[in-house]
Structures are given as C-alpha cells and as structure tokens.
Amino acid sequence: MNGVVMALRGLYGVWLREITRATRDRAQLIGGISRPLIWLLILGVGLNPYFRGEVYGEVRFVIPYTYLQFLFPAVIVLNIMYTSIQFAVSVIWDREFGFLREVLVSPMPRLLILLGKVLGGATVATLHGALVLVLARFADVTLSLDQVAVALALMFVLAFGLTSFGVILAARVRSFEGFGVFSNTVILPLYFTSSSIFPLDPALTRAQQAVTYPEWLVFLVQINPITYAVDALRGVLINFNQFTPGWGIGVIVGMAVLFFVVAIIDFARQ
Amino acid sequence: MAAAPASPAPMWCARRSLGVVFQDSSLDDRLTAWENLEFHGLVYGMAPRHRRERSETVLALVELEDWRDEIVRSFSGGMRRRLEIARALLHEPQILFLDEPTAGLDAQTRVRIWRYLDELRRTRELTVLTTTHYIEEVEGADTICIIDRGRIIAEGSPEALKAEHGSRWLHLTPRDAAALEAIRAARPDAQLLGAHGLALPADDGASTDAFLTAFRDRLTEVRFQDPTLESVFLSLTGRQLRDRADDRRNADKAAGRRGGRR
Numbered sequence: 064m065n066g067v068v069m070a071l072r073g074l075y076g077v078w079l080r081e082i083t084r085a086t087r088d089r090a091q092l093i094g095g096i097s098r099p100l101i102w103l104l105i106l107g108v109g110l111n112p113y114f115r116g117e118v119y120g121e122v123r124f125v126i127p128y129t130y131l132q133f134l135f136p137a138v139i140v141l142n143i144m145y146t147s148i149q150f151a152v153s154v155i156w157d158r159e160f161g162f163l164r165e166v167l168v169s170p171m172p173r174l175l176i177l178l179g180k181v182l183g184g185a186t187v188a189t190l191h192g193a194l195v196l197v198l199a200r201f202a203d204v205t206l207s208l209d210q211v212a213v214a215l216a217l218m219f220v221l222a223f224g225l226t227s228f229g230v231i232l233a234a235r236v237r238s239f240e241g242f243g244v245f246s247n248t249v250i251l252p253l254y255f256t257s258s259s260i261f262p263l264d265p266a267l268t269r270a271q272q273a274v275t276y277p278e279w280l281v282f283l284v285q286i287n288p289i290t291y292a293v294d295a296l297r298g299v300l301i302n303f304n305q306f307t308p309g310w311g312i313g314v315i316v317g318m319a320v321l322f323f324v325v326a327i328i329d330f331a332r333q
Numbered sequence: 334m335a336a337a338p339a340s341p342a343p344m345w346c347a348r349r350s351l352g353v354v355f356q357d358s359s360l361d362d363r364l365t366a367w368e369n370l371e372f373h374g375l376v377y378g379m380a381p382r383h384r385r386e387r388s389e390t391v392l393a394l395v396e397l398e399d400w401r402d403e404i405v406r407s408f409s410g411g412m413r414r415r416l417e418i419a420r421a422l423l424h425e426p427q428i429l430f431l432d433e434p435t436a437g438l439d440a441q442t443r444v445r446i447w448r449y450l451d452e453l454r455r456t457r458e459l460t461v462l463t464t465t466h467y468i469e470e471v472e473g474a475d476t477i478c479i480i481d482r483g484r485i486i487a488e489g490s491p492e493a494l495k496a497e498h499g500s501r502w503l504h505l506t507p508r509d510a511a512a513l514e515a516i517r518a519a520r521p522d523a524q525l526l527g528a529h530g531l532a533l534p535a536d537d538g539a540s541t542d543a544f545l546t547a548f549r550d551r552l553t554e555v556r557f558q559d560p561t562l563e564s565v566f567l568s569l570t571g572r573q574l575r576d577r578a579d580d581r582r583n584a585d586k587a588a589g590r591r592g593g594r595r
Contacts, residue, residue, distance in 0.1 A: 066345070068378070069345075069377075069378025070378070072375045072376075072378050072379070073375060073376045073377075073378055075375060076371070076372050076374075076375025076376045077372075077375075077376065079372070079375070080361065080364065080368075080372050083363075083364060083368060084361070084363050084364070087363050087364075087404075088363075160358075160359075160362075161355060161357050161358060161359040162359050162360070162361050163359075164353075164355055164359050165355075165359040165360075165373070165420075166376060168348065168351065168353045169348060169373075169376045169377060170344070170345040170346075170348035170349050170376075170377060170378065171376050
C-alpha cells in the first residue's frame with residue numbers, strides 16, 4: 064500500500080516536471096499557437112473556394128463540408144504530432160545533460176520513470192492540440208461538450224503513442240542537430256499522406272479513385288497510420304469518415320500500445 | 334547498505350539509503366531550486382509535509398534560502414554544487430556519495446562545502462564517501478584510500494598513513510648565500526625550497542639535532558614541517574597530480590605531431 068503511494072508520488076513528480084518545463088519553453092508554445100493559425104487561417108481560408116466541384120452545372124462541395132471544416136481535425140493531429148515528436152528532444156536533453164542519472168539512482172523503477180515522462184509529454188501535446196479546438200468557430204465547426212470530451216480522449220491516446228514514438232527516436236538519434244532535420248522528414252510526409260489536406264473522395268469507387276489520384280499516392284495514404292487517426296477525429300468533430308469509423312480508434316490505441324512497449328524495451332536497454 | 338537482493342522491495346530501501354552527488358551537474362536547469370528539490374522528494378516518495386520541511390532544512394544548510402525560487406540556469410557552479418548536495422541529503426540517506434564535489438570550484442566554496450559535510454558527519458548518522466584530487470581536503474576523514482592507476486595502494490586513517498608513508502621535514506632559511514652553500518655541502522640530501530630556503534629530511538632526530546647545533550648561528554628561520562597527506566601521496570606515487578603529468582605528456586605528444594606535420 065505504502066509502496067503504491069510512493070510510486071504514484073514518483074510518477075506525479077516526473078509528470079509534473081515535464082509540464083513545468085513545457086510552460087517555461089516559450090518557443091514550443093509559440094509554435095503550438097502559430098502553427099494552427101498558419102494552417103487554418105492562411106492555407107485553409109486560401110484554399111476554401113477551390114474545394115468544390117461542378118456536377119451537371121451545379122457548384123457543390125466535393126464532400127459535404129467546407130475545406131476549413133475538412134482541414135480542422137487534421138491540424139489538431141499536426142499540432143499533436145509536432146509536440147509529441149519534439150518531445151524526443153527532452154529525452155535527449157536529459158541524457159546529455161546528466162539529469163537522467165539523478166532519476167536512475169532514485170528508487171523509482173524504470174518503467175514508472177518512462178511512463179511518467181510519456182504521460183507528461185502526452186499531456187503537453189494534448190494541450191497543444193486543444194489550442195486548435197479554440198479556433199473551432201473560425202473554421203465553422205460547432206462542437207458540443209460531448210464531442211470535445213471524446214475528441215480530447217482520442218487526442219490524448221494519440222499523443223501518448225506519438226510521444227512514445229518520440230522516445231524511440233531519441234534512443235536512436237545522438238544529437239540535437241540531427242533531430243531537427245529528422246523530425247521534419249518524419250512529420251511532414253506523414254502529415255501530407257494522411258488524407259489531411261485532400262480527401263480520398265468517398266463518393267467515388269475504388270477503381271475511380273485510382274484514376275483521380277495515382278495509385279502510389281492512394282497506397283501511401285492507406286498504409287499511413289496517421290490517416291486513420293485524422294479520420295477518427297473527423298468522425299468525432301465534423302461527423303465525416305472516409306473509412307470504417309472503428310478503424311481509427313483501433314489504429315490510435317494500437318499505436319499507443321505498440322510504441323510504448325518498444326519504448327520500454329529501448330529504455331531498459333540504455 | 335548491505336547487499337541488495339534483486340527483488341524490488343529491498344532495492345527500493347537500498348536506493349533510498351543512498352545520496353549521490355555526481356561530478357557533473359545533474360540538476361534540471363529549467364526548474365527553480367525549490368522545484369528541483371520537490372522533484373527529488375516526489376521521486377523518493379516523500380510525503381508533502383515532510384518534503385517541505387526537509388527542503389527548507391537542506392536549503393538553509395547550504396545557505397541558498399534566498400535563491401529558492403530562482404531558475405537554476407542562473408546559478409554559478411558553486412551554487413549548483415551546493416544545491417546538489419542539498420538535494421542528495423533531502424531524503425535523509427545513510428550514505429552520501431560525492432564524486433569530486435569540489436572540482437572546478439573556487440577556494441571559498443570548497444571550504445564552505447567541506448564545512449557542511451563535516452557538520453553533517455558529526456551531527457548525524459551519515460557516512461560520507463568522497464573521491465577527490467585535492468588530498469588535503471580529506472584530512473578530517475576517518476579512512477583514506479589512495480588509488481593509483483585503478484589499484485588501491487594505501488588505506489588507513491590519515492594519521493596512520495602519515496606515520497607510515499609521510500616524512501617530517503625541516504624547513505630553514507640560511508642567513509646568506511655562503512651559509513646555504515655550506516649547508517648543501519654538509520647535507521647532500523637537502524633540497525632547495527624557493528630561492529633562499531632549504532628543506533631537510535628530519536625523521537632522524539639525532540642527525541637533525543647535530544645539524545642544528547652545528548648551523549644554528551647561520552640560520553634566520555627554522556621550522557618543522559609535519560608530514561602532510563600531500564607528501565604521503567607524493568612518496569607513494571612518486572609524482573604530483575596525475576592530471577598534470579598526463580597533461581604534459583599530451584602536450585609533448587601534440588607538439589610532436591605538430592613537428593611531424595611541418
């Protein structure tokens with residue numbers, strides 16, 4: 064009993080440190096605010112008029128939503144991806160500047176140290192995702208409290224998985240400099256091939272899709288796990304799914320479990 | 334500490350009984366002094382009130398109360414080291430490990446740090462285990478272990494080590510140059526000490542007495558130098574600080590390389 068309380072205190076300590084550090088990190092916060100503004104207000108508003116087709120002379124949206132509404136859930140995922148994967152820097156920092164030793168000589172088991180860190184990183188990333196939710200009315204998205212609650216839960220699980228992924232990256236990347244390049248080469252391709260900024264038009268059959276988009280692109284979109292995360296959030300926030308609704312949740316939970324297990328194995332080996 | 338078996342509960346206890354101060358800073362420099370202590374207390378599973386009381390006590394011990402809400406990044410090297418010592422003591426360990434706690438610090442801070450540690454050692458049940466390059470700093474220790482090239486070459490209390498390996502010296506200042514030459518002629522084992530001084534081995538009382546009787550009119554100052562730990566270290570390893578010798582060797586090597594390239 065006593066041991067459980069002490070372990071929880073330790074977990075809370077590690078978590079709290081991540082949160083405190085994040086509030087001190089101006090640059091990250093500015094990124095978290097400016098990124099959705101750029102994507103939604105500039106790209107979103109700019110492309111909004113082009114997101115429609117002409118069917119028998121009648122102008123209508125390709126899917127029953129405006130481009131801003133369509134883009135909105137994806138920008139949440141983008142913000143979470145950046146913050147989560149950037150979390151690897153915190154792990155590298157701990158390793159390079161000696162703080163890790165302080166934790167490793169403590170009585171905390173390694174599993175709890177890692178769990179606390181990942182929970183902390185996931186909390187920060189979820190908050191950065193929630194910053195986008197504040198912009199909902201600019202994107203013409205009306206949200207009920209239920210929707211927000213479900214979305215936040217999904218966002219947290221997604222952030223947990225991606226933060227674990229950041230830890231896995233940190234174990235393989237030796238320097239800060241290398242990481243900056245690395246994170247962009249991972250995040251942006253994943254984002255662009257997640258059907259985030261263009262739909263795989265659900266009105267068309269599979270065969271016609273391949274005519275509209277080259278097959279390799281459709282293939283990339285379909286194997287990208289982020290596609291299903293974006294799709295799950297779209298289902299919750301604008302009630303639009305391109306895939307079977309259950310898949311998104313499955314993929315998000317699956318990523319969280321898989322990446323965390325790999326992160327544990329990596330961390331135990333260090 | 335005893336031997337800690339592999340099962341989790343005794344390991345928790347064993348780790349709790351240890352305090353560690355690393356050679357390089359392991360503080361989080363984005364947090365304040367207080368937050369660093371708070372983190373340590375949480376990770377060691379301390380209850381809130383106990384945490385607060387102990388944090389205040391250890392901060393007072395290292396005289397950092399006025400800095401408790403400052404970000405550690407703004408701290409000097411000495412302040413960081415003091416905070417680290419405070420942190421290592423927060424959970425009341427029985428054994429405190431210090432890896433070169435005074436390396437790279439100014440003389441004033443070094444004195445302060447040893448003052449805290451001595452106080453703790455005397456007032457509480459605390460074993461302090463420290464490694465250092467400044468051997469005179471461990472004069473007050475119970476047991477000293479001299480390690481050279483990874484092997485223990487001497488072990489014992491400072492007094493025992495001095496008695497066994499140290500030697501007593503007679504430091505003297507001859508009246509003039511002629512006297513100095515005369516003494517050097519009479520005692521070939523005399524070593525020059527500065528420009529005008531001499532040092533004689535003084536372990537043999539009879540010969541020292543004889544020397545003093547013979548030369549007492551030609552000396553302006555005479556002083557017995559008791560064996561120091563530094564001299565023990567010197568006589569055991571045959572050289573001064575290893576670092577310095579290694580540095581010279583490396584410098585020579587570098588010079589050789591440069592020469593080769595030219």
